[in-house]
Amino acid sequence: MAAQAHPSDRESLNSSKAASLDAPTMVSGTDDKAVDGVPPSTPSAASNAPCGPGGPQAPAVSSPVELPLSRRVLLVAITMFVIVLGAGGQQGLNIALPSMQKDLGIAQNDLQWIASAYGLASGCLVPLSGRIADVFGRKLCFMIGIGWYAVFNLVGSFLDNRIAVIVTRALAGMGASMGAPSAFGLIAANIHGKNRATAFAIFSAGAPLGAGTGMVLGGVFTAYTEPGWRAVLWFFAGLGFLAAVLAFFFVPKDQPNPNADKRIDIPGAFLVTAGLVLFQFSISYGSSAPKGWKTPYIAALFPVSVLLLAAFVFWEYHVQHHTNRPPLIRLALFTRAKGRLAAMYLVGFIAMAGFVSIGFNATLFYQQVQGASAMTAALQFLPCIVSGLIATLSLSKLIHIIPGQAIICTGFLCTGISATFFAVSKRDTLYWTFPFNAAWLMVIGVDFLMATGAVFVSRLAAQGEQSVAGALFQTLMQLGGALGLALTSVIATTEREKALGKGFEYIDALAKGISASFWLCAALNFTACIIALFILRGMGIVGGHGKGGKPGGPGGPGGAGTPGPGKAPTAESASEKTEKQENARKEQV
Known part of the structure; x- marks a missing residue:
């Protein structure tokens, strides 16, 4: 469909996008080829190709040097803090929920607000935060977001009113909403080619690492320290301040683009x-x-x-x-790669609806149904940490050799089976049977989804919209998680009240409600798997590298490596014309 002409340069660009590719190529699995006809998300690759058949070549200048290994490791480690803090703080408080319920006088139906308030704020503000990061600097936004998160964790730890604590959880979520898309954009802008896929896989390891740290510390602090759950907030506040300081000294500065349009769509925001x-x-x-x-x-x-x-x-x-x-968000993002990017957003939404509630309800199952202490419950979650780390670190290799669709579907199956094992567990079920196997299977789905999805999104996003594209992915997963918590809460409450009406003991009635929630989680994950089987077909290997290049790979800014036979050296232009050409090609599919 041709775009309507407009006197401005912007609309002239939109008109050029009308002459898009008619027959996009499938995923090749290499960075020097297109993903469904979309060139790699790099000025280097963009500047080396014409805008269209017979179109003008971008000016060739030398590519920036790829960050050395030590700087790449530091960048991934520091940005990973935002994932560690988010997952760790949430899981640490999940373990402490019964203690918080007693200390703050929170009703059973309102317990979800400890988790939901954080997700509400972080999910809702991520789209705007992503645009702000792309425009005003990802490093600055990352430091502000992490610092904001730390401040309100600290404030919340000194409060005794349940509403005030929930409000501080929402305010901490606002900080996370600024930090998460900035971290995504920092990796995409500074690490390229095959190294980028590996970096995102390792970056995703922050989720199991943070969750494991939070679970163990939540159990230890709740069981053995006087402050209890408040110490969890102190720990993650300190970690947040540390991350902000490290980012100031070691995260590379943003490369300013004087030609970038820094206006923000306020009505859209x-x-x-x-x-x-x-x-x-x-x-x-x-x-x-x-x-x-x-x-x-x-x-x-x-x-x-x-x-x-x-x-x-x-x-x-x-x-x-x-x-x-x-x-604020280019609607063309939803049509990239013949709609597969939108498909990735959809399956992420559904899968997170089925994942977030598993951890929440497993905590209640261990402590309120089986009578485990906070420390015992934390230890029972340890298989999640181990399997999560193994999954994400293995994925840093597997993502280069196995199609993304196979990785994602395998993860969804594992999480669906986990929820099924929890659903059939009873009040007296031995831990080493169903609960143990449910625990180690639980996190594989989200770990595979986050890493594979992040690489796929970054390859299809233009250089100036990396944070926004990543923000959209995170927002939809956050929304899915919030929806899942709400649905499982409704089902758990309904089934519990029915059981009480039939004369069941309270604990048995509670177990029936939690079991119904697990069945819904299983259904959502299996549904996401079935959808992914059909709509992500042809996704290909998302973490490959160029055939003729070094692992940095052709197709990454600064990571071009040595070109293959018959290929011209890639080049990068910082001009506005080059960025427009790249964005136009990204929106061709």
């Missing part, structure tokens, strides 16, 4: 943020509101949120095609 806030609030609070989903303000806010999100889509289309302003 308002529509998407307000829509996401109301959407997540409605689904998170619907189960614990006075009259449940029939509560008047829940019934009103949910359709309003849907209308706001729909208005955001129409507004972004208007901005992109009828103005010369940059949109």
Whole structure:
């Protein structure tokens, strides 16, 4: 479909995008070839190819040097802090939920708000934060986000009011929303070729590492220290301050682009943020509101949120095609690689809806149904840590030789089986049978999804939209997690009340409700697997490297390596023309 002409340069570019590829090539698994007809996300590759048949060549200048190994290791380690802090803080407080419930007087139905408040804020603000990071500097936004997270963890640790604690969890989530897309963009902008795929795989190891650290510390602090759950917040606040300081000294500076359009789509930011806030609030609070989903303000806010999100889509289309302003999120992201990028977003949303609730309900199962102490429950989660680290570190090699679709589907199957094992576990089930196997299988799905998805997204995103593209992926996973928590909470409450009405003991009734939640988690993961089998076909090997280049690979800025036979050396131009050419080619599929 041809884009409408416009006097501005921006609309002239949109017109050039109309002459897109008619027959995109399939994934080759190498960085010197396109992913579904989309060239690699690099100015180097972009500048070496014409805009179209017979189109002008970009000016050839020398490529920047790839970061040395020591700098790459430091960059991945420091940015990984944002994943460690998010997963660790959440899991540490999950282990301490019964203790927090007693100390703060939180009702059973409201316990989910300790987790949901954090996810609500971090998920809703990520799209805007991604755009801010791309425009004003990823390093600066990373440091601000991590520092903000640390401050409100510290503040929350000194509060005794349940509402105030929940508010600080939301404020900490705001910090995470700034740090996460910035970390994604920093890796994509500074590490290239095959090294980038390896970096994202290792970066994703922050999730099991953080979750494991949080579980163990949550159990130790709750069982053996006077502050209990408050010490968890102190620990992760200190870790956050440390990460901000390390980033200041060791993360590479952003390369400024004087020609970049730094305007931010404020109306679009308002529509998407307000829509996401109301959407997540409605689904998170619907189960614990006075009259449940029939509560008047829940019934009103949910359709309003849907209308706001729909208005955001129409507004972004208007901005992109009828103005010369940059949109907050390019709608073309959803059509990249013949729709497979949108498919990745969809399966991530569904799978996270089925994953987040497993850990939440497993904590309640261990402590409230089986009567385990906080420390025992933490130890029972240790298989998650070990298998998660093994999965992510193995993936740093497997992602270069196994198709992404196979990796993702295998992970979803593992998590679905985990939820099934938890669902059939009873009050007196021996840990070393179903619960143990459920624990080590649980995290494989999300670890495989995060790493593979991150590499796939970064390869299909243009250089100036890396943080936004990563932010969109994270937002949809956050939304999925919030929706999953809400749905499982509704099911658990309904089944528990039914069992109590039939005369069951409270613990047995609680077990029935939790079991029903696990069955839903299993169904969601198996559904994500089936969908991925059909709509991610042809995804190919997402972590390959150039045939003629070094592992840095042709196709990464600064990581071009030695060109293969018959290939011209890649080059990079920092001019606005080159960036426009690259963005145009990215939107051709």
